Amino acid sequence: MIALEFPPINAILRWQDVAPSFNKIAIIAVLATIIGCTIFAMAARADARKAPRGARNLAETSVEFIENGVIMQTMGRDGLGWTPFLLTLFLFIYLCNVPGIIPFFQMPATARMAIPGALALMVWVVYNGAGIKHQGFGGYFKSVLFPPGVPKALYVLVTPIEFISAIIVRPFSLAVRLFANMLAGHILLVTFALLSESLFQAKDKILIPFGVLPMFMLIFLTGFEVLVAFLQAYIFTILTAVYIGGAVHPEH
């Protein structure tokens, strides 16, 4: 039989520090920032009168995607001022997710809790801040904790639930969703890669051809991860837009 030894979790998630407390995750995050900035710097320098090509085409497509696909669907025309924030968020998360399937990197930077946690915390501050700015401190918390249209007696039940769901669970689930999705994808890829490797190196010669099966699964899952990387960035951005929209325009 084959001896399949799954490595300890640290072996697949922790990398050696390049410099003190600067490892592969940090490299990916820094690269994502640099690549994102470079694309838009190149796009800004391109001639705006000609038809867009190359970097400018990419930049215009992504701006259009954020405006039409995210903001218009959730916040409406008033929310277009949030385009820079949401675009930055989307691009950074996407560029952090995609290294999970790029050879040599093979690690989504968002599969460690630090980056999703920090982003979710930032989003939490932003949507609460936006709500307080637009409705005032009392008005914002009144509209969050005491939603209109509820019978008075039910506030005993509704207010604690709303407090937990809107103030505590939202950033937590936002961070965990991104983190767990990318971690699950990463572990799946590791599992099938290990399985096909150990089958290819099996002592029984009869087992070797079966290594093709997990390899096909690996290829299929890599394709799936392309989709997941985009989808998770999109979902993070659209949920941020929904939260901001809800905080800025309360239900009546």
Place this chain on the structure above:
Amino acid sequence: MEALAKIVAKATEAAVDPADAKNQAAAASAGYAYGLAAIGPGIGIGYLVGKAVEAMARQPEAAGMVRTTMFLGIAFTEALALIGFVVFILLKFA
């Protein structure tokens, strides 16, 4: 006396290290944790996407809005399964 010592030695040999037993129990329950956590969201996402497809087929002009709402719903439903997955990771490796 010698026989008694032998029995004691056998017993201590057979007894499992408590930390090891805990690890084994955690590893076994990790599978149940994820499996049980996946049932609800599985049903939920299937129902949700099915209804969304129905809505898009009935009213293709509203497809964009339905799709956005569908992704939102999937994100909320899926969170439960993902929390189960996190519990799995914590039980298995932590």
